[in-house]
Amino acid sequence: MSDKALDLRTSTQIVRRHKFLVGFVVVLGILGGAAYAVLRPPMLTSTALVALQEPASVQQSANNNTTAGGTDTFTATQKVVAGSYPVLLDALPHVRPAMSFDELRHNVQVGSPSSDIISVNAKGKNAADAEATANAVANSYISYVSSSHSAVGRIQAQVLESASVATGPTPVRQMIIYGLVGGLAGALIGVIVALAVGRNDRRVRARDEIANSIGIPVLASVPVAHPSAAGGWTKLFESYKPAAVHSWQLRTALQQLGMPGLGLDRPAYDGNGSSFYDNDRASIYDGDGGRFSLMVLSLSSDSGALALGPQLAVFGASQGIPTSLVVGPQQDATATATLRTACAAPLSEASIRHGMLRLIAYDEGGGFDMPPDTALLIVVAVVDSRAPKMPDTMRTNATVIGVSAGAATAEQLARAAVVAGADGREITGILVADPDPADQTTGRIPHLARSARRGLPNRLRGVVTEIKR
Numbered sequence: 416m417s418d419k420a421l422d423l424r425t426s427t428q429i430v431r432r433h434k435f436l437v438g439f440v441v442v443l444g445i446l447g448g449a450a451y452a453v454l455r456p457p458m459l460t461s462t463a464l465v466a467l468q469e470p471a472s473v474q475q476s477a478n479n480n481t482t483a484g485g486t487d488t489f490t491a492t493q494k495v496v497a498g499s500y501p502v503l504l505d506a507l508p509h510v511r512p513a514m515s516f517d518e519l520r521h522n523v524q525v526g527s528p529s530s531d532i533i534s535v536n537a538k539g540k541n542a543a544d545a546e547a548t549a550n551a552v553a554n555s556y557i558s559y560v561s562s563s564h565s566a567v568g569r570i571q572a573q574v575l576e577s578a579s580v581a582t583g584p585t586p587v588r589q590m591i592i593y594g595l596v597g598g599l600a601g602a603l604i605g606v607i608v609a610l611a612v613g614r615n616d617r618r619v620r621a622r623d624e625i626a627n628s629i630g631i632p633v634l635a636s637v638p639v640a641h642p643s644a645a646g647g648w649t650k651l652f653e654s655y656k657p658a659a660v661h662s663w664q665l666r667t668a669l670q671q672l673g674m675p676g677l678g679l680d681r682p683a684y685d686g687n688g689s690s691f692y693d694n695d696r697a698s699i700y701d702g703d704g705g706r707f708s709l710m711v712l713s714l715s716s717d718s719g720a721l722a723l724g725p726q727l728a729v730f731g732a733s734q735g736i737p738t739s740l741v742v743g744p745q746q747d748a749t750a751t752a753t754l755r756t757a758c759a760a761p762l763s764e765a766s767i768r769h770g771m772l773r774l775i776a777y778d779e780g781g782g783f784d785m786p787p788d789t790a791l792l793i794v795v796a797v798v799d800s801r802a803p804k805m806p807d808t809m810r811t812n813a814t815v816i817g818v819s820a821g822a823a824t825a826e827q828l829a830r831a832a833v834v835a836g837a838d839g840r841e842i843t844g845i846l847v848a849d850p851d852p853a854d855q856t857t858g859r860i861p862h863l864a865r866s867a868r869r870g871l872p873n874r875l876r877g878v879v880t881e882i883k884r
Contacts, residue, residue: 437609445598448594459542467533506548535556554574631843631860635846636847638849639848642754648725648758651726669727706792709794713797731793736771741775744806818846821851
């Protein structure tokens, strides 16, 4: 992924895969915006109106000398005076709450709704503070222009309307607005982080990427259960039932791997515990010579892929095939500890798999008795994702790699394939767990000739050389 250009489709897929990350950042943004609104509540505004009486000396020219906004020069001058230093300084002891001169100047604005009226607009955290501040500045202005110390001469002014009503956004509305803004900012940040993480993610997700990583086709891709305890595995053994499309994929995978008797007409089990017949009553499985065995190899870091072997075994049993699931010694015993525990307990007699599915767990150096009527044998093997080493477990007719979409890199899959090949186990296919819903690829690369497949693919030869070093 790191060496691919991020087009719109790829970016959308990355964001979708990291939707929980993006959603988490969005929630943080919303909570942050709401918290800011609580810590910084909206300011309310209250207005006091002051009526002016123009001196006779300026009344004649009032209509001819106006500002660009339609206010005469006299009123414009009084607006400046109302917001001047001496007026605000005299009002400072009477404002609420106590504040500095710069804060008062920031919270007060002077306007002019008409040519003979000025308005004093004051902001406060609550209505009482806003009203007190507006009235204090209005009264200070009236006192100043009525005194002999006025820089513009004495002006007759009086309060036309005291500040008695404060307006502004409600706290709830302010919280909603800031929450939405925070959510939008969080979504943007989340998308950027998701793209940065996804661009550097080397794990393979699409079926074609998985298949091309080791040059082996994907045989089936199905959703899997994620049991975390022995009880979860037992529930899977007794109740797992794949959807029709996934059932067909598992059937096709077994057929492609070389298991006979899995055509469109499913053969019928004769019920005597010894053989399996097709529609022509010709014996397909009879004894060890007719048994088909398959190893499902997965990585220890990919817990989802561990369920592929058990689900395949349950599927085989549900088709009337006497199936045995074997969990032998592993490179890391903890990787299959809960599965091994579940295999040690017998299935319920009420289970629909009872009699068709046998669960076998054995340790290194130990043995086990294979039921003589077993027609399908599934062996579960797990290797370390960093330093894989094949466990000393039984041999099988075929070996497949199980991997979850987005759970392993191409190098990790290649290492697992190399150690399997070095142990004489040829990888013949890939099973994908929990495929990406947005993946439209198939992973059906052309099958190589048998003679050609005996050698390692070019991609794996470099890994072999590296391991030998």
